[in-house]
Amino acid sequence: MKQSDATKMVNQAIKVVGKKFDWKCKEGCLFKKNGSLFFVFSAFGQAKKNEIDYTLQYKLYDFDEIFWNIVDLKENAKQPLSFHYFGAWTAPTMCVKKEKYAINEWNESFLIEKYSTIFQDVNYLATQIAQEITTVDENLKYLEALYSELLQRYPGAVVNIYKEKLMTAILKKENSLALEIAEDRIAHNDSGGFLTGSVTFYQQAKEYIKRCNKDERTE
Known part of the structure; x- marks a missing residue:
């Protein structure tokens, strides 16, 4: 399996999964604004290691407007939702969860099934976080906890x-x-x-x- 083929297969699987859960898809990533937060789910397959992984990241949606105001890129606020992650300059995201899995086979049906199972839990987690974080203070408290875990x-x-x-x-x-x-x-x-x-x-x-x-x- 070539790496390019593995990447293409994962990206296609993610696109199918995104439609199931009503998340937008671009370049092997799913993204969604949920409440006051912006979430990104990115997936990747490593052909040589026979592994797939994913990362769930998030940020306060309003951070981007402040960031763009500071660096004088106000026109970025007029871009599509995907720009909040794929734009050249955006407010940073923080990793919420990251995991990898060994796989025995590379085929699209298997990857769709596997990522569908994974994303069911991820979507639930994102929904929980969005419900818990409704103010900028709650967001900062959550960020500080994630940052503390990262340093550990x-x-x-x-x-x-x-x-x-x-x-x-x-x-x-x-x-x-x-x-x-x-x-x-x-x-x-x-x-x-x-x-x-x-x-x-x-x-x-x-x-x-x-x-x-x-x-x-x-x-």
């Missing part, structure tokens, strides 16, 4: 959730806190994973927050 598994992980904390503060109109986070990350030479020329995400966030403060004073 991978103590040397270089990822952080400062962007999410900053955007949460902006959504809550806690601009002083948001500015404090931005200035702290600038002091730590944290780019936030986004550069416009030589200007980092946190430098842009600082200027955005200042503009928000100015606008609020003139209202």
Whole structure:
């Protein structure tokens, strides 16, 4: 089995599964807005190892609008729902669950059946999370728990959730806190994973927050 054939087979299976559960599909991924959250289910097959895997990720849907406002890409908000994951620059997602399975055969019917069984549980999990997270505070609490679990598994992980904390503060109109986070990350030479020329995400966030403060004073 060639890797290209395995990938094509998995992608086709995922497309069928997505229709069953009313999730949109693109490039081997399923995505859906559920309540205030945006979920992405990505699947992959490894031909040489005879394995298939999946990852469920999520983020607060409104994070993208804040992110695009900060980096001056407001036109992205007009793009299709898939852009919240496949866009060149989007707010980060956090992994909720990730698993892999050994398989004995590569055929489309088997993969559809296998991923249908997997996705039934994943869809239920996503629905539960969406029902539990209805505020930005609840979202941040859940993010912090996931991040703590990540550090326990991978103590040397270089990822952080400062962007999410900053955007949460902006959504809550806690601009002083948001500015404090931005200035702290600038002091730590944290780019936030986004550069416009030589200007980092946190430098842009600082200027955005200042503009928000100015606008609020003139209202």
